[in-house]
Amino acid sequence: MTTDNKAPKTIGFIGLGVMGEPMCRNLAVRRNDIGAPRMIAYDLDNDRLKRVTAQGVEAALSLAELANQSDLILMSLPGGKQVEETCNAANGVFAHVKSGATIIDLGTTPVDLTRSLAEKFASKNVGYMDAPVARTRQAAEQGTLAISVGGAEDVFAKVEPILNCFATDITYCGGSGSGQMVKILNNMILFETVAALAEALSVARKSGMDGEILFKALANGSADSFALRNHGMKALLPGEFPEKAFSTLYATKDLEYALDLAKSAGVTMPGAENVRQLFEKAAEQGYGENYWPVVAKVLDKPEDPPQE
Incomplete structure (x- = not known):
């Protein structure tokens, strides 16, 4: 051709x-x-x-x-x-x-x-x-x-x-498809990184530490990343998850592409599976159209007590 x-x-x-x-x-x-x-x-x-x-x-x-x-x-x-x-x-x-x-x-x-x-x-x-x-x-x-x-x-x-x-x-x-592989796996890594940042922020705040101090300290160490300086400091810290941005539903779509790719390659990805569950919970709680780092709200919500 x-x-x-x-x-x-x-x-x-x-x-x-x-x-x-x-x-x-x-x-x-x-x-x-x-x-x-x-x-x-x-x-x-x-x-x-x-x-x-x-x-x-x-x-x-x-x-x-x-x-x-x-x-x-x-x-x-x-x-x-x-x-x-x-x-x-x-x-x-x-x-x-x-x-x-x-x-x-x-x-x-x-x-x-x-x-x-x-x-x-x-x-x-x-x-x-x-x-x-x-x-x-x-x-x-x-x-x-x-x-x-x-x-x-x-x-x-x-x-x-x-x-x-x-x-x-x-x-x-x-060759064909390799550009998509890079993009799909890049997004998967980003989603998992931001989920980890949201977890750390939730733990720190509930343990009495200022989240801004935490993130500034992380930025000076080995946990520094693009995700921390952008999604962490600009979305997670201020709690800004607007609509008409890259939504939870769109992020879920991209993550599904990564999981399908992994399945075809015979690879399991437990980290990505965990993030998919977070995305699904966010959508169930009404955050499907919000900017996807809104998964932080899912982590901050107390778990229901076990039924006796």
Whole structure:
């Protein structure tokens, strides 16, 4: 399978959510630098489409229209279900994509689905890259995301300049699915680390210690981490777990992807299983839409006394 090595003349962007909209805007601002004079976008929310048209992005009326006109298609969607529907629907991307085009999945998608789609699109001479983004919405706004990329190395060389428009740290990880592996396992490690921080904070506070002092001391020792300085100090300490952020339900989805990957590899992950139970309890207690470090509230809640 080969793809056209020329710079894409038309870039299509699907999904203008929390991360997708700022990525689309950053790409639109720099599209001429990479030789792509035209951009079109598709989203179910017309308000989001109107905002990106201010950057000269055209609004597509359908997935079919976008796929038919784009040399390069980027997808920023909530999860594997949405990616599969977008690609495989009767009027979706696969049915209308042009031979020689390239597709980049910027979201978090199961590895097996990623590999299946890559094989399917290869049958139409279309390159398919998994390039899930990491870091925060602020990083998306500033164009400083981190991206792990999987897929054919020659296609990676072609799309790297596009990814540079909204990311500062891009790592080629290997063949199809390897970018998703890195992202999924990264999230799993982050979830477990923050759960440990929430446990430590709960124990310290209930034992009479100031949580801020605890975290400052940990930051000076071997327990220091990105999770401590960001999720710990900015969410756990002040108890700020807003909605319309990366929710407990979304985090549960990503953790399930990690557990499924482990199962297929014949590996047990008791730490991840424990965090899944915390996420499930948080959702049961009404925190499903809250920023996922809200699991701290589950840990702070007293256990029901045993029945006699």
